Structures are given as C-alpha cells and as structure tokens.
Amino acid sequence: MLNLKFNHVLIGLVLVFSAACELLLTPSKHLVDQDTVKVNLERMIPKDFAGWHQDDHAIANIVESSTNPALRLIYNQNLVRTYVNKDGRRIMLNIAYGRNQTNEGRLHFPEVCYRAQGFTVSDTTTDLLSNSFGPISVKKFLGTMGTRIEPVTYWISYGDFGVTDSTQLKLLKLKYVFSGTIPDGILFRVSSINNQTNEYVLHEKFIKDLIASFSDADRNRLIKIK
Numbered sequence: 001m002l003n004l005k006f007n008h009v010l011i012g013l014v015l016v017f018s019a020a021c022e023l024l025l026t027p028s029k030h031l032v033d034q035d036t037v038k039v040n041l042e043r044m045i046p047k048d049f050a051g052w053h054q055d056d057h058a059i060a061n062i063v064e065s066s067t068n069p070a071l072r073l074i075y076n077q078n079l080v081r082t083y084v085n086k087d088g089r090r091i092m093l094n095i096a097y098g099r100n101q102t103n104e105g106r107l108h109f110p111e112v113c114y115r116a117q118g119f120t121v122s123d124t125t126t127d128l129l130s131n132s133f134g135p136i137s138v139k140k141f142l143g144t145m146g147t148r149i150e151p152v153t154y155w156i157s158y159g160d161f162g163v164t165d166s167t168q169l170k171l172l173k174l175k176y177v178f179s180g181t182i183p184d185g186i187l188f189r190v191s192s193i194n195n196q197t198n199e200y201v202l203h204e205k206f207i208k209d210l211i212a213s214f215s216d217a218d219r220n221r222l223i224k225i226k
Helices: 002-024 056-061 110-116 166-179 199-213 216-222
Strands: 052-054 077-084 090-098 120-129 136-145 148-158 161-163 185-191
Touching: 052 199, 090 199, 110 120, 110 136, 110 148, 120 199, 136 199, 148 166, 148 199, 161 166, 185 199
Parallel strands: none
Antiparallel strands: 052 077, 077 090, 090 185, 120 136, 136 148, 148 161, 148 185
C-alpha cells in the first residue's frame, strides 16, 4: 500500500514538473518534418479492401469528434467513413490527424467526445491487438445513448509512441518538450452499432484487414506503435 501511494505521489510530481517545464520551454521543431511520407488520409485509406467497401449512405450514424467547433481546430485531417462487408456487417471508421500536438491542439480521447454528445461510457478496457505487423495497444469501451449501443475500439499515436491513458500522454509530452520537438498525433477509432458479444471480434478483423491493405511506407507512417 505504501509503495502504491509513493508511486501516485511520484507521478503527480512528474506531471507538475512537466507543466512547469512547458511554460519555460517552447519546442520549435515539428516531428513530421523528419518523415519523408506525409500523412494524406484520403489517399492512404482505401475505400475497398479485403471484402470491405465504403457505404456512403451510413455516414450520418458516425459520432464525429470534430462535431465540437473547438475540437475542429485540433485536426488537420479528419476522415470519416462507414464500411460494409458481404454479410451486411457495418463498421464505422474515424481517423483524425493533428500535426501540432501542443496544449492548444491535442487529440482527445474518444470517451471525452462521446460523453460530450450525451453518451454513457462503460466497460472501458485496455487490450493488445496482435497482427502480423506487430501488436497494437488498444482501448475498448461501450457507448450507450437511449437505444443506441455502440462498442468502440481505438488507439492513439502520439509522436512515435502509442498512448492509452492521460498520464502516459503527459509523460510523453514532457519527453518531447525536453527534446524541443512538437509531435504529431493520429487517432484511429473503429465502432459499430450492435449489442452482439462478437462485435469486438469484428472490429479486430476489420483493423487487421485495413492494416494489411496499407503499403509498407504508409503503414510505417500511420502505425507508429512502440
């Protein structure tokens, strides 16, 4: 118990130190300037792959993180699509990209956007999604509003690293502040409107199919999980 309390105090001190350093240090180099492959979501994300194809008629069902006018300032690009497979199963995809992940332009965890739009968020878990290109640490939660039940799977890349909670995000931010570098950020969010227990299995299949459809260069640029 004592060690646990000490760890909480230590993390708190680090976060306070991070906030103080941010006021004193102003990063000036953009991490994206080091990448030869530039993010272009419309080009990178295929509309048809592995038995999935875009379904334009269902786009209105997607909870967009850009709905909030204040959050629109965060994203340089925001791709929103619905896909359907041969069995009629639909997956909603939202990929948001922000070039400047400073305090004024930081990607938000999807739970924040869902709650802001009236959803109840429950059953939040962290999981490891394995695939042939390397494991991805993902978060899952259930969004509920009235009769709408929406399982969600997502992950966030902050610079060169994957993050699953706000504490991890703040510690990474401190790392980039000290390096004088401004990181970029990518949010991948997959969801579906269904209460079936196998929805997360469908999410995993969709994500694996999508990642496999990328070129090597685009995959390395978009999936920076370490």
